[in-house]
Amino acid sequence: MARARLNSGNGIDEELPKTKINKASLSNVGKLLKYLKPYRAKFIIGMFFLFLSSVSLLAFPALMGSMVDAAQGKQGLAFIPANIKSIGIIAFIILFFQSFVSFFRIRLFVEVAEKTLADIRRDTYFNLITLPMDFFANRRVGELNSRLSADLSQIQDTMTTTFAEMIRQAILLVGGISFLFIVSVKLTLLNLSILPVIVIIAVFFGKFIRSLSRKAQDKLAESNTIVQETLQGISNVKAFVNEAYEANRYQNSLKAVVDLALRGASYRGLFASFILFCIFGAVVSVIWYGSDLIARGELSVGALTTYIISSLFVAGSMGSFPELYANVQKAVGATERVIEILEEDKEQVSIHPEENEIKERIKGGLQFDQVKFAYPSRREITVLKDISFSANVGEKIAIVGPSGTGKSTLAALILGFYKPQQGHILFDNKDANDFKLTDIRNQVAIVPQDVLLFGGSIRENIAYGKLTATPEEVIEASKRANAHDFIMSFPEGYDTLVGERGIKLSGGQRQRIAIARALLKDPAILILDEATSSLDSESERLVQNALEELMKNRTSIIIAHRLSTIREANKIIVIEKGRVVESGTHYELLQHETGLYRYLSNLQQEKIDG
Template sequence: MARKTPTSKEELPKAKINKDTIKSVKKLLRYLKPYRTKFLIGMVFLFFSSVTVLAFPALLGAMIDAAQSVQKYDWLPMSIQTIGVISFIIVFFQAFVSFFRIRLFVEVSEKSIADIRRDTYFNLISLPMNFFSNRWVGELNSRLSADLTQIQTTMTTTLAEMIRQIISLIGSLVFLIIVSPKLTLLNLTILPLMIVAAVFFGRFIRNLSRETQDKLADSNTIIQETLQGISNVKAFVNEAFEAGRYKNSLSEVVQVAIRGANYRGAFVAFIIFCIFGAIIGVIWYGSVLVYNGELSVGDLTTYILYSMFVAGSMGSFPDLYANVQKAVGASERVIELLEENKEAVSLQQVDPSQVETLSGNLAFDQVQFAYPSRKEVPVLKGISFQVKAGEKLAIVGSSGSGKSTIASLILRFYDPQGGVIKFDGQPAESFSLTDIRSQIAIVPQDVLLFGGSIRDNIAYGKLNATEEEIVEAAQRANAHEFISGFPEGYQTLVGERGVKLSGGQRQRIAIARALLKDPAILILDEATSSLDSESERLVQEALEELLKNRTSIIIAHRLSTIRQVDKIIVVNNGEVIESGTHDDLMQQEGGMYRYLSELQTENKPIQL
């Protein structure tokens, strides 16, 4: 089954509220500190907004009694006009405090959530590569979108609504007791039965609903797999099989949904019976009290309204509590990101004058490495080689032999478990990550461009580059001609991941980006292996310009492109098995390099 990550439109997982989860929430609440004054003022406005609502049932009841010439309190005679004026004053006050409550809560939540988003994103891009190798991009994006949106909703709406409902519930219960203890006692006898039934049925129905969602997710997975592999489906003439598989999956969804509907229908019928039965009971018993002179019509109206307040407050608590649980779960997941161990990189713009300059000498001394996610599988087993500043080293080997891993270690995406990597004779650890990476450029086989303009993608190698520098880099990379052919020129949008450009065009933009960076060490990771002949010629010319006067590490697939390098090492199964120039290696009888070179010269398929 395809792995799913929650989005803003999907059901976010809920967390149990306990000591550990509360600690996570407290860690996020520190983001409220800079805005605590406005938050507290908003809470005051929330309190007044909630309390003033409780006055309306009492005022309505008093107005009805005044219309019937019934005076509730001899010491406080009030006419209909007086009650009406007081009501309008309270309405105005209610509108006034509600505006500022909403205004302050939104401002506090927006600013604090923006701070959380900023810190989470900054921490995210500072995490080591090992973290990203064990995570899905969709999962991380969900934490920055769905999880933080849930936290924001809770801060702006759910929290305020829960406090308001608590005040409404407590205040309404107090007024119910004051208005008529007898009617309150009648309600309290029905209430426990409804609560027990709601808890029992609610849990059972949630489980059925979750089962329905799981079944529906299975059917959606079938759609996703079928459409992604539609060429295989058609090639094997399995349309009927996939249609049957989807039909069976939908049947299971329908069966579970109907079973859930039966229980939900029974639960709703029970609740409706209890609610309307309670209303009828209150009105019937209240009418008896009115008839006996123990209660006025205004008091009965007031009581009914307060009863509706109590019912509304209690009915809203399950959803509010569920939203709080989601927010607590979201807080835990966000805190996980905030507390991940970061790389020692600076988030400030690199000042070239502050960078410790590398001349380009590079050495691997008995380097051993296994990826942290697969520690039991060694990738490099004591690799050693040396490159002097300005030299060109080619790395040749079969797929999975460790060539790209060497590139990752040079960039210090990972640290070796054994041996030493040296820059200019010093261990890599003696330089900052920022100093090393700011002086190394890589041109990969599959170039990733950002979704902006061509100019922005070239300038990514030097953010403060002038237009003249950008154009010069494009000219040296054989890219200026095709860029100028676009109507928008350098402002042409490349599309997501550069999909609007061909492979050769993307490669030349990547080379221009590397030229603009002017690195001390250059890594070419099979940069021409997936190109057609014409594109390869143009890219190869650009690469020759890029390779001038800098240390170059060339991971090669086509051996014809590396004959003029200073040194070639052949890697197999994580070890260097051959080393030398092209001529040296071609003289080795039975050597792997000679074997591969002869296969490519004869245009025979290579079995790596």
């Protein structure tokens, strides 16, 4: 899980988890690198420009040192002229050259990274929307969205910046150290005798400080959770007069955060002091020893200047590697999560519209034959047990029963969201597995209890049932769904924006738009999943009239809570604890004195009378 980290203010940013770099993780990186293949020529040219810009940078310490020697009338490095003006001109020529190649290097790397990431984003999204429902049932939307945003952004940053910077710093490090040996072997050996001690202490001390920092971040996250829980349940807090309890809980959490933060600050202060002492101590040592070498005639002032500038290059390169390596670890972790989506088994659905067109028509016959089903994430709980029933073309079949008996699961099975573990589902006496999945879904429509509308216009939401629908077809479907009048009452009519998830519309209005959408689809089989259970009486009347229009001349599976809405059904299937316990017409089932349907009917009638 991603860990929260403190930003420069008081908020919390999301920090992507780091992954150890090993053979398996590098294998995943290799799978994504294939996306670079179409752009490999530009990538290679960008790498060449990167090499040129990095190597040219190494010339500056030598030029600056030679300029100091030239000012004293001495010859610096043999291949550099002992003339201040000439050295200055050479420096500006190299600077211009470096700026020129740096521009093209950055331009090429960004182009390659953007196009590569666009391809990865496209394939990840395309694969994501063709995954089976079970995949989404076990993951949060925020987590999946993070993979398309945060994870891919981390990969993008690594490709455009981190990767190039690591190569650049590696060239500067290797070239810088080599140059230090050329300038002065004695000074370089002095530095190398100090460096291992600093690095070892810094690594171990740094890990300890990061551990403290993570604990402080976790504590802060806990305190923020207390705030979130308290505000979400503020009515309960006030109802139980627990304001003092919550205040004390939050205060104790903050105290723990402060204690950890102060402890961490103490160690960070010690660490910072140690590093400063080592860095400036190394500088003083180099200048001290270098001055002694100058006094003895073993080193020139310009050579010492060259050495100090080169040392700064080397130190800067070494200091940048921990952060760069951490970014690479995050990118490797992000790669693993993206690869997981790309390698998931997809449904038999295409992202190309022409491949999803109906190949085999369904007339509307439906049959469940001894179907047994448990959700893949909860295989120990059998939801449906030997369910059998049939619906002839054009019949209305109602499914009733107590909550949690598997009624809505039937709808998911009809749509092919899941496959039964045993038994068969048949359309027109032909096994569902013999149909293309897109053929089934193209000819089955559902009007759920909680209608989800997209954030566009009413017209777009209705036309979602048939993307090629004309404006006239959209209006005709709306009229048949009792939706046209309320749509035209809005100033912008069919172009009215419904808001996120249709929040600007009432429940009844959303239902009628969903019915218009289903009418436009013109399915062979219609599923009504408690489509009127959460509506007031007036909205229910309008929606029920629209549903009657929708159910004409098509097979309808009505999952109902209000039994008054299914009295005219051709057959009522009563389910209890995942089994069919009764079936028949409304009047036949009322004759069973000990039957569940009669009990439920009487219970609802008592509520109405009461």
